Amino acid sequence: MRDIKIQVNDLSLYYGEKKALKEISMQIPANKVTALIGPSGCGKSTFLRCINRMNDLIPSVKITGELLVEGIDIYDKNVDVVNIRKKIGMVFQKSNPFPKSIYENIAYGPRINGIKDKTQLDEIVETSLRQAAIWDELKDRLGDSALGLSGGQQQRLCIARTLAVSPDIILMDEPASALDPISTSKIEELVHELKEQYTIIIVTHNMQQAARTSDHTAFFYMGELIEMGKTNTIFTKPEKKQTEDYITGRFG
């Protein structure tokens, strides 16, 4: 594993008294897709939200350990959480476009970063939508409400919105779990294309999806990282019994 983007050292997370993540240590390579799999409640989403500090929003959460992104501990006191999130984008399980027009949804991110020039915004909107492979569908209706789109389009719009702020890392929390198979495959293709430029971490319940899209896979169980390795290896010759059981569908 060369080109380490994210280095996690003994990361633990507590919801009040409950320890939800137990001494996670892992390395996430750059410009690859890393899938996090595991049964519900195993802490994979929680871990994902640690990476861009979304867990800060929950008052009772306490985090120990280190999470280094390109060598910088993002939980350091001197690190600004807003700047982290600009570099580490996130796509949520449920598509959540703003109640604004399609154009405004994409332009929101650049705008808060101080881009006011209309032509520049137009350009960003177009490139982001093209990158998210949704430009052709939406180019004639940029002024329409984003909430009028189908679920799959909304989710790709959300991806485009994330791309518009040009992050380094994109976190995806089960981005296709609420979508039909066609939309899902579109999202998966998209993930495949995006990994050229971005480091992508994707949480999924769908084993085939993990196998199809990811280069590396991490298996979480009960707040612990059980096993991590190349997706091929994990799915064909897992080292741990638990991983094998889960992947073959014996539990979870």
Next chain:
Amino acid sequence: MNSPHPNKQTFTKESLKKQFRLSEFLAEKVISSVAFLSIAVIFLIFIFVFKESLPLFGFNDKAKANTEIQTTTGAAIETYGSETSTADSEPETYGAPAESLEPETYGSPTEDLNPVVEETAAAEPETYGTVTEDLNPDSASEDVVAIDEKVTGNKEGADKTWSTFFSTEWVPVSDNPRFGLIALFIGTLKVTIIAMLIAGPLAILAAVYTSCFASNRRKEIIKPIIEMLAAFPSVVIGFFAMMVLATFFQDIFGYDSRLNAFIGGVAMALAAIPIIYTISEDALSSVPKTYTEASLALGASKAQTAFSVILPAATPGIFAALLLGVGRVFGETMIALMATGNAALLSANPFESVRTFAATIGSEMAETVFGETHYSVLFFIGSLLFIFSFILNAVAEFYVKGRLIKKFQGK
């Protein structure tokens, strides 16, 4: 095991037969009748209030005919508001004889008016000479129809019976009474605008703070405290405004009349803040958390998220909150009575005393003669308030619904 389900049988036509459930039927009927009763009560109140002001309308047609004849001869006599239809059918004509176009003769009744004016019981010396100057420019600009006292572009040119309503002065008790609703309306508007300019931003910012910035603990403390302000009787707020605020602001601004529209506005803002705050806070808090997350995940700061995502998404609710606040201020009586100075002056100066619609009813209703024009006019004002708040609520309702559908379900 079948005891809890005595009707549990095989799936036959018999077991599926329609049943009459008496208690359910009764409960449903009682609840629905209570609901309809409340609607009926509202309508009955309105009908009663409106009915009392009906004499103003009853004489309408005849008066119109009257005045049209008069205008051809050049004497625009405002006949108005009376009881041809009711028992004491004595047509009352007031206001504005033709001579009132000349500055000095305002209010002096002509001979033909004299016998019909019937306000002797409540007659008062007239001390309103100054107002003629106000009227003069307006009336001079009018054409042959010569409607004096048309301050604003009153569309119903034919409807001269009502034109004292559009006069600038409120002199209900006099030989020549004038019911200038304009002065009252402007007064009400002034107080409402001042109150909303103060209460709106304060309440909305407080709501934004508690819903987007404050920690849960602070929110739990702040919210009930602001809402407690709603529990203050308005007489207490009025008293506070009259005794404390008036002096305080007079020291700062140094205006002449101690009780004025501004003080009234400040006091009413105190009454409106909890309403606007509570509803805006609910609106802001009910914006889905996913929007907040999405915005934060894009690298927006808390303030950016609050003002460019949450606030716009909550606009319909905040709009409704503001309208309800306007309704509260518009109808507020006790604070208006105590803190606005109660002088029906027509001016744009916020530091002049004013009189509002509600305060007029509150202060004069007890002293009018039953069935008299003044009495009818007060009820007419009541109907106006009623209609106004009805429209306001309707607008709030439909605007909110329309916007919500447009915003949250897409086009």
